[in-house]
Amino acid sequence: MSDRTPLMAGNWKMNLNHLEAIAHTQKLAFALADKDYAAVEVAVLPPFTDLRSVQTLVDGDKLKIKYGAQDISAHDSGAYTGEISGPMLAKLKCTYVAIGHSERRQYHGENEEIVNAKVKAAYRNGILPILCIGEPLEIRKAGTHVEYTLAQLDGALDGVPASDAEQIVVAYEPVWAIGTGEVATPEDAQEVCAAIRVRLAELYSAELAEKVRVLYGGSVKAASAAGLMAKPDVDGALIGGAALDADEFVKIVRYRDQAVG
Ligand SMILES: O=C(CO)COP(=O)(O)O
Numbered sequence: 001m002s003d004r005t006p007l008m009a010g011n012w013k014m015n016l017n018h019l020e021a022i023a024h025t026q027k028l029a030f031a032l033a034d035k036d037y038a039a040v041e042v043a044v045l046p047p048f049t050d051l052r053s054v055q056t057l058v059d060g061d062k063l064k065i066k067y068g069a070q071d072i073s074a075h076d077s078g079a080y081t082g083e084i085s086g087p088m089l090a091k092l093k094c095t096y097v098a099i100g101h102s103e104r105r106q107y108h109g110e111n112e113e114i115v116n117a118k119v120k121a122a123y124r125n126g127i128l129p130i131l132c133i134g135e136p137l138e139i140r141k142a143g144t145h146v147e148y149t150l151a152q153l154d155g156a157l158d159g160v161p162a163s164d165a166e167q168i169v170v171a172y173e174p175v176w177a178i179g180t181g182e183v184a185t186p187e188d189a190q191e192v193c194a195a196i197r198v199r200l201a202e203l204y205s206a207e208l209a210e211k212v213r214v215l216y217g218g219s220v221k222a223a224s225a226a227g228l229m230a231k232p233d234v235d236g237a238l239i240g241g242a243a244l245d246a247d248e249f250v251k252i253v254r255y256r257d258q259a260v261g
Contacts, residue, residue, distance in 0.1 A: 002210065002232070002235070003210075004210075004212075004213050005040070005041050005210070005213075006039070006040045006041065006213075006229065006235055006236040007040070007041045007043060007097065007169060007213050007215060007235065007236035008040055008041070008042055008043070008236055008237055008239065008249075008252055008253050008255075009042075009043040009044070009045060009068075009130060009169075009171075009215070009236070009237070009238050009239065010043070010044045010045065010239050010240075010243025011043065011045045011070060011098060011190060011217070011238055011239065011240050011243060011251055012045060012047060012050075012070075012243060012244060013047075013070070014047060015047075015238055016046065016047070016050060016244070016245055017049070017050070018049055018050045018052075018053040019053075019233065021046050021047075021050035021053050021054055021255045022053050022054075022057060022252065024244075024246055025044065025053075025054050025057050025058075025063075025100070027067065027246040028042070028044070028065060028246055028249065028250065029057070029061065029063050029065060031246065031247075031250045032064075032065070032250060032253065034064075035038070036250075036253055036254060037064040038069045038234075039256065040237075041066060042064070042065050042066065042253055043065065043066040043067060043068060043095065043096055044065060044066075044067050044068075044243070045067070045068050045069065045070050045096065045097075045098055045130075046067065046070075048069060048070075048072065048210035049091050049245055051067065051069060051089075051094065052092060052135070054067045055067065055092050055093055059093070060090050062224060064120050064199055066095040066096065067094060067095065067096075067129065068089075068094040068095050068096030068097050068098070068128075068130070069084065069089050069094050069096075069097045069098070069127075070097070070098045070101065070158050070161075071084070071097070071098065071099070071101075071104060071118075072084065072085070072099065072118050072121055072122055072125075072127070073085045073086070073118075073121065074087055074096045074114060074117035074118050074120075074121050076121065076122070076124065076125070079175060084120045085121075085125075086122060086124060086125030086127060087125055089125065089127055090125040090126055090127060094127050095127070095128060096116075096127065096128050096129070096130050096169070096236075097118075097122050097127050097128070097129060097130065098132060098171075099115055099118045099119055099122060099129045099130065099131050099132065099156070100115040100118070100119075100132045100133065100146070100152070100156060101132045101173070102132060102133055102134060102136075102173060102175045102178060102215050103178075106175075112152070112155030112156065112158075113117045113155075115131075115152075115155065115156045116155055116156055116157075116158050116159070116160075119131060119156050119157070119160060119168075120159070120160065123160070123164040128168065128169060129168055129169065130169040130170075130171055130215070130238065131153070131156050131168055131169070131170050131171065132171045132173050132217070132238070133149050133152035133153055133156070133171070133172060133196075134149055134173040134174040134175055134177075134192075134217075134218070135148045135149055135169075135175065135176075136151075136173050136175040136176065137175065137176040138167065138220050140174060140176055145174070145192065146191065146192060146195045149172065149192055149195070149196070150195060150196070150199045153170065153196060153199055153200075154199070154243050157203060162204045162205065162208055165200070165203070165204055165208060165212075166204070166211050166212065167207045167235075168201075168212055169212070169213050169214075170196050170212060170213070170215070171214075171215040171216070171217045171238040172189065172192045172193050172196060172214060172215070172216055172217070173216075173217035173218050173238060174188075174192075174218050176218075177217075177218025177219050178217070178218045178219070179219070179240060179241060180218075180219060181219050182218075182219055183218060183219040183220060183221070183224045183228075184216065184218055184228075186227045186228050186230060186234070187231075189216040189228050189231060189234050190231035190232070190234060191216040193216060193231070193233035193234050193235075194232075194233040196214050196233075197209045197210075197212070197214060199234050200212055213236055214233055214234065214235050215234070215235060215236040215237055215238050216228050216234050216236075216237055216238070217237060217238030217239065217240070218237045219240075219241070219250070220237040220238075220239045220242060220252065221242050221248065222242070222248055222251035222252050222255070222258055223258070225237060225251075225252045225255035226256070226258040226259060226260045227260045229256075230260050237252065239252060
């Protein structure tokens with residue numbers, strides 16, 4: 001058993017307006033008990049327009065749910081129409097920000113340089129990156145998924161000092177598993193999550209690699225969570241669709257109560 005506290009993070013993607021976000025967060029807050037938070041760190045990543053509402057609930061009711069954004073600008077201020085800056089997210093007390101999600105890489109042209117600049121922007125503003133990496137189907141079929149994913153890790157961490165990198169969360173999200181219902185097997189997830197940890201040890205130190213949480217993401221449901229979490233290098237999950245169903249998300253947080261499927 002590692003000392004790493006598991007992290008279950010719900011990526012709401014472009015779902016739930018601010019009123020729905022309030023109702024959903026209240027439902028989670030009502031369902032989750034102190035013992036859940038003692039065992040697992042719970043986070044939500046709502047759309048930007050929901051963050052203020054979520055912050056107000058979390059602050060006002062002293063909730064133990066953490067929250068963060070789904071993206072961050074590489075720039076801290078200025079003429080960047082439509083962008084949201086690190087200082088803005090920090091002002092809303094975001095703990096986390098997802099960076100390099102495959103949907104941003106695929107639909108918004110985010111390359112390694114942009115992802116790297118966003119990682120640095122997050123650290124500059126005291127926000128912890130949840131760095132998303134993972135291969136598309138053709139790379140998996142070609143059998144080069146480990147190299148491909150590690151190259152994304154190298155690119156994202158280029159020039160990031162150990163004092164920052166030790167606080168990163170890495171999410172291995174194979175593109176073929178995202179939103180498809182085709183969850184990776186625990187063995188597939190373990191293979192790449194372990195390789196990520198080995199690379200972190202090479203880039204920094206074994207001590208740092210032992211501290212960093214490596215999550216799996218891609219069609220995680222309550223039925224698959226326990227099996228994934230049984231693997232030694234899987235420290236949590238980044239959950240899309242299932243995070244929009246409060247009951248299902250709570251079951252994932254309580255994965256220890258589920259059978260290993
Ligand atoms: O992209 C994901 C989380 O960031 C995973 O999404 P799904 O859980 O809907 O497959």
